[in-house]
Amino acid sequence: MLGQAFQKSSEYQVSLQLQLRKLYPELVNPGLKHDFYFVHRLDYATSGVICLALNKKACSEATLCFHQRKTKKYYLAVLRGHVSKELIYINEAIGEDSQEEHGSHRMCTPSDLNCTSPRPAQTRMLILQRGLLDNYPATKVILRPITGRRHQLRVHCAHIGHTIVGDYTYSNCKDVLPYRTFLHSYRLVLPNNVELLDIQTHDPFTSNDPRNCWCPVETVNILDDRKLDHPKEPCGKSLATETDMASVRFHLATAGIALSEMSPAWVLLELGTEC
Template sequence: MFEILYQDNNLIAINKPSGWLVHRSWLDKNESIVVMQTLRDQIGQHVFPVHRLDRPTSGVLLFALSSEVARSLSVQFASKQIEKTYLAIVRGYVNDEAIIDYPLIEELDKIADKFANKNKSAQEAVSFCRGLGKIEVPLKVGKFATARYSLVELKPQTGRKHQLRRHMKHIFHPIIGDSKYGDLHQNRAFTQYFDIKRLMLYASSLKVTHPITHKPIIINAKLEPSWQDILLNFK
């Protein structure tokens, strides 16, 4: 069963585990166990998605409990009224905070988007990044005698596909465990040292205006035990 972080008559938020698809997708048409159907069975009513998390990303995932509420929340997401906060472990040392303003070309799926315009110009994409802690471990990676990692806070200001993963790659601090945009050698070293193999990206908090009461709601997710153990090493 999913951990429920928030629930009322209109909304429900869960702590999504890594490895789950939010809904059935062309990305894996044979996958029958997905968040939407599992949560529906858990609470005994339909749920309506208003945003998504990548399959390997864990953390706060919000659903509406009616189509009307879903439409209202979708407007908030589209107009950038939602504040999303993530934690990530990345390659190298991130000492300060920065705004990553780097437009991204839309990534299209070969099957689901086969009729989409493939010549679109890059879209605005902005993310906030702040270093929270650092660690150096005695592992040789490539030409380096040790491996260095940082714990960072990330806040996407726009909602492009894989935005945080692509932005961190752009500034040469790819997220650990990212098989598509990351550093294969660093991923292997991290897995060897910490005995954990997954994307180290966690949706830790979501701030939204309640579509019925119009009051702000902040939904926080407690870090998984594997994350807690690793973060004890960061300074």
């Protein structure tokens, strides 16, 4: 299942919150607006790891880690076109698009005349492979957002001229053929007082899955996110212009979700790649 924790489709009414309510009603907290302690969010069309806390204290500690930027998040994506630079540091503020319509919550960079209230935003990008996706040039990358703005990765990729495959909003409503948006929360590192949570999922964007229509031609880097941790970063703009439980382990095969408890206070979900 693809899904952001709280966002609902008016047609299908599918969300992670609703799926969890059906599968684990005993974990629902009626005192919470969204029934569960969601520590952070994923965009509706993004798959991968998301963190839930099992109590208020754990949620507060995890939320503080995010606010203090102690967490590390890594995403896999496939972009339109061939990105030339191997390692890219994108330092471009992100604000709201005052002209956005239809509830898309579209964001933009200050180069857009309609951009309002821009806030600093930084993303690191490492090229993994160049190839063809459904016979069109594409580049597979791993991304690390340093800040946490709405739609940050999607906006920054569009800013350098390489939108994420299947991103309807930032392709000006043109990229409609792929079966999904090619953005996946691949790894989450969450330090806390109990243990260091370091959760990594599989890579869904391989040539082994025929739905991807992905044919790599050139491997630039192996899937290793260490290059994104300590890059040489310039000052200024972008380099690129182009209930606690003792032990729980759920596998929600029918919903496409793998749910694992990593400690008595934490639950991490893997949002699967099936719709």
